[in-house]
Amino acid sequence: MNRTVALLLSGLLVLSLSACSVRQQLIRQVADEMSQQSVEEEDIGLAREASAFYLKLAESLLRSVPGHVALAQSVTSGLTQYAYAFLSNEADRLESHSLAQAQVLRERAARMFERAQKQGWVALTLRHPGLASQLLSMDLKALRLQPDEVGLAYWTAAAWGGQISLSKDIPDVVADLPLVVNLATLAWQTNPAYGDGSLASLMGTLELARPGGSPSRALAYWDQAIEISRGQSPGPFVAKAEGWAVEQQDRTAFEAWLNKAIEVSQGKRDLSSQIMRERAVWLLRHADDIF
Numbered sequence: 001m002n003r004t005v006a007l008l009l010s011g012l013l014v015l016s017l018s019a020c021s022v023r024q025q026l027i028r029q030v031a032d033e034m035s036q037q038s039v040e041e042e043d044i045g046l047a048r049e050a051s052a053f054y055l056k057l058a059e060s061l062l063r064s065v066p067g068h069v070a071l072a073q074s075v076t077s078g079l080t081q082y083a084y085a086f087l088s089n090e091a092d093r094l095e096s097h098s099l100a101q102a103q104v105l106r107e108r109a110a111r112m113f114e115r116a117q118k119q120g121w122v123a124l125t126l127r128h129p130g131l132a133s134q135l136l137s138m139d140l141k142a143l144r145l146q147p148d149e150v151g152l153a154y155w156t157a158a159a160w161g162g163q164i165s166l167s168k169d170i171p172d173v174v175a176d177l178p179l180v181v182n183l184a185t186l187a188w189q190t191n192p193a194y195g196d197g198s199l200a201s202l203m204g205t206l207e208l209a210r211p212g213g214s215p216s217r218a219l220a221y222w223d224q225a226i227e228i229s230r231g232q233s234p235g236p237f238v239a240k241a242e243g244w245a246v247e248q249q250d251r252t253a254f255e256a257w258l259n260k261a262i263e264v265s266q267g268k269r270d271l272s273s274q275i276m277r278e279r280a281v282w283l284l285r286h287a288d289d290i291f
Helices: 001-035 044-062 070-095 099-127 133-137 148-165 179-191 194-208 214-230 234-248 251-265 271-285
Strands: none
Touching: 001 070, 044 070, 044 148, 070 099, 070 148, 070 271, 099 133, 133 148, 148 179, 148 194, 194 214, 194 234, 194 251, 214 234, 234 251, 234 271, 251 271
């Protein structure tokens, strides 16, 4: 190979590497921008349609930058909320009319929760190699999350818990519950006030779900969630009603907390409050079936 050819090849290689570098930089810039976007829509039907488009686009982008924590959190949270709000909730409402249709929706919701969990888990394990074995060893003191990872850990745990709740007949899925509890605990140790009480509420739900869980400790987590949100979030009240009140078969508390959730959600147009209000109304209507 003569010197001229060698120089040409070297130049082409530099240009190629530069192009790749520029392309990756552009992708990361788009990922940064998309991770700051969210579907801000108060109409539930329109939000459902808009979020589906956003999630497909964001997932596609995330494949190019799997370690982008902010985008991974956005995708994981979006898929988790979609599974809960538009699939799992709808399945509950359909059950009295068609068990078959409800089951189809629950299976789809379980797959969507799993999809969300995998997206979050990939990003977390890229940051923390060996995370699964460390969580299983329950040596949480040796683990530390960065502040920007708390939201990703929370949504990954929430998605994982959602999948388990809809897969109780699949032992391999249910066996992951200790991992979920420890992942949520890891996030809790870093920022217990995350999500205006959302993480505290999840801790209560997981405490009641885990073998040997303490109802009183779960109740304390939900009460802390209410304190963090200054009593202005309907979510913890619904969680207390569906969790503690049903577990204790306390219909009075069940109805009181659901009515409180409806009260605090009045006038709020954000999607989360609307979904929780609808859930509370539906649960009250079906109280006779629950107790």
